[in-house]
Amino acid sequence: MLELRLVQGSLLKKVVDAIRDLVNDASFDCSATGFSLQAMDSSHVALVALLLRSEGFDHYRCDRNISMGMNLNNMAKMLRCAGNDDIITFKGDDGSDTVSFMFESPTQDKISDFEMKLMDIDSERLGIPEAKYQAIVRMPSTEFARICKDLGSIGDTVVISVTKEGVKFSTRGDIGSANIVCRQNTDVDKPEQATTVEMNDPVSLTFALRYMNSFTKATPLSNQVTISLSSELPVVVEYKIAEMGYVRFYLAPKIEE
C-alpha cells in the first residue's frame, strides 16, 4: 500500500514537466526515504535523478519498496487536470497495474479521481560516484535558462569555462559566435539573485545545448541552479526543491579526440 499526499500539488506538476522533455517512460521508486526516479534519455547521453523526501509530504505511507513504470506524458495529462491550488494524493497497491491520483480543491468542494495505467519498464540503474568537483557555479535559474536559450539559437554546443574571473558560456555556429561571462555577484537584494563561483581548479568543458535547454524545463522548481563541473566528468545541473529534495541532470561532456 502506497499513499502520498501533497498539499502543494502544483509541485508534482512542475516535477513532471521538468523531466518529460528528456525522458518518455520512467520507473518511479518508492521507499521509506521518499519518492525517487533515475532515468536516462533515449540516446543515453543524459541522466535525470529525482528525489522527493518522505518528510516533505503531508502524508507519506509506503509499506514496502515499490517500483512503478509510468509514461511521463500520460502523467502530465492527468496532472494537468488538477487545479494549481489542489491537494494531490497519489495511491498505489502492490501488484496492481494502475495508480490513482486524487485532486482536492482547497475548499474541498471538488474532488476528482484519476486512474492511470502503469507500464513494464526495464530500468537500468547507474551508480553515481561521489565526486569532488573542480568548480561549482550557483546562479539564478532564469538567468541560466536565458543563456542556454540565447546560445541555442546560434550554436549546437556550449563551452562552459570557469576561471577566477567567473563563468563563461561560449558557442559558435554558421552565423557567428557568442560569449557570455557571468561574474560572481553576491551584492544583491535577494539571495536568489546571487551568482557564486566556487573554483578549486579552472575547468572548461563542451556540452550539447539541446540537452542543457531541456534541463532548463526545471526552472519553475527553483530560483537557483547549481552547475558542478570537473574535467571529463558529466556536468551536474541541480535544481533544489525546497524542503523536499532535488532534480539533478547529468550530462556527458563532448570529449576532444
Next chain:
Amino acid sequence: QHRQFPIIIFFAMT
C-alpha cells in the same frame, strides 16, 4: 573534433 560518449561510460551499472 569532439565526440559524445554515452553517460554509462562515466558511471557504473549497479
